[in-house]
Amino acid sequence: MIPRRASYRDIPLYAPSKRPCRVDLSDNTNLFGVPPSVERVLTSCVSAVPRYPQGYAPELRRALATCIGAEPEAVTTGCGSDDIIDSALRAFLEPGDTLAFQDPTFVMVPMFAKVNGLNAVPVPLAPDFDVDADALLATGAKVIYLCSPNNPTGTALSRAAVERVVDGAPGIVVIDEAYADFSPGKAFLELARSRRNVLVTRTFSKAFGLAGLRVGWGVGSPELVAEVEKARGPYKLTGVAEAVAVSVLTDDADWVRDRAAAAVACRERLRGELTALGLSPLPSEANFLMVPLPGAQAVAERMRERSVNVRAFQGLTGVGDALRVGVGPWPLMETALAALRESLR
Template identity: 75%
Template structure:
């Protein structure tokens, strides 16, 4: 057998504990249906598309996104989900052996991407109020700093003041992951990507836009940054169908997306009330999910799977401990999850 490089041997496959369940609230995807414009594109697509490469670097989608954000197309990059953009950015700006720093807890794929790319990591715990420990993060002197707001898995948001201090003093690139921006109350940090030369803001069509199965992500940054990410990602990361669907939803279904996001937020807060009534204390959230600290969360999640409901369990998270992450969905699915949770807690 040909051996992999030593730093690659112990990398696990991404395989969170789950099984096929009637109710799956573990991935934070949009369970409110498919945008009509995306469904129309799928229905009208020509089979001839299947035998041809897509256009390189998704020019149609870049153009539409650029217009909406208020930048030129050269300031927008796309990828096979926003995690592809994140991975490409690490390859573009860090040599093997250099340091990636991020707050903890955060998106579970970041340590994995670091290991795949031969990087070292520095994880800096969030403060007790779930904001950034700015001085400790900057003290890592990492050439790339990764921030996530609303943060996955906690749902909490980072303060404007803390993020701006990091951006002003960072020695290199600051990546701000806004996969859940459409559910947040505030405006987010896209203006920093427009105005600062060292900021890359990533977003996705996998959550509010309901296109998780099509794998469409994007980012905005200074054209010089974006050009390097584009080189790292390669030309054909978006299929013709995925690009067409994303463009159609942006152009024709903005109201549909906003309405579904609002419904997810409403059901998230309704779920919070039910969990508090059970004696639980969910964290503040501006995502389409709640994180619920709960000792023995993995055992509870396994019992819930036996009852045909899948949620995500985390163990020993910094500042949180064991916890369940429960996605927001149409209320009948939330009722099924609550029924399973009550049974699992007995």
């Protein structure tokens, strides 16, 4: 008999419906190609593969600190931004402590709460999809998780509501900004530098086009970051991933910015096409659209039969059934629209 943790018994593997498709729009990753410096750096990194990477990714921490005007001790890195979020929960919460988060939000957050033995308290978003600051603060949670732009809705949180949460929180506030590169001017990075209780997380998996290398980062006060670093361990970022991330950050900034702008343009063009089909996509500040649609799961299955993969959600709080459609170059969008039109009939 294999001993099992009772709290793990009902936890499923993360396995969204997916099959190999000609067009995959389900992951919100960068579909505009690979940053120019990646191939060069990958080739030069071959000799480093047999050895352990440097502990705690010092080169990337320095490069990120330079970009945002912070000290390296204020920056942490990890195997994707979800790794940093998970590490922060372990760093600041004991089993049984309360984690509060907006609902709906990033699907891994309630899963992290369960695997870490936490008391998970989802708090519905307001009707306008802003965060309900008073309801979150009323939970008394030691850690509050916010996501803006929010996954899966694509909506952004207001500055007033976020600052109210940060100023009133009894503990740490984690602000997940995985999609901030598609929403310039609406980010909260400065809160991580001006408030001692804020950790802002970001990723190289979306606009930066490095999802396959799993690189995330976070910024907060040095005291806060030091605790996250303890929880995450020294070798969560490979030497190859670190070298590529530094190169893209320093050499390919214009490429990243231009592709993010292209994704936003395609998103708004897609919105017009979906509206013409009688659908009502939610406002989005990310590189995807959330499209409320009764029976979304069946529509997504019919689209997969036409070799187009989108993410279906069922019974989302405040939304109901919906499709989440990532954006990429317009020819991919045309293929997806054709599959959607056929699947709606």
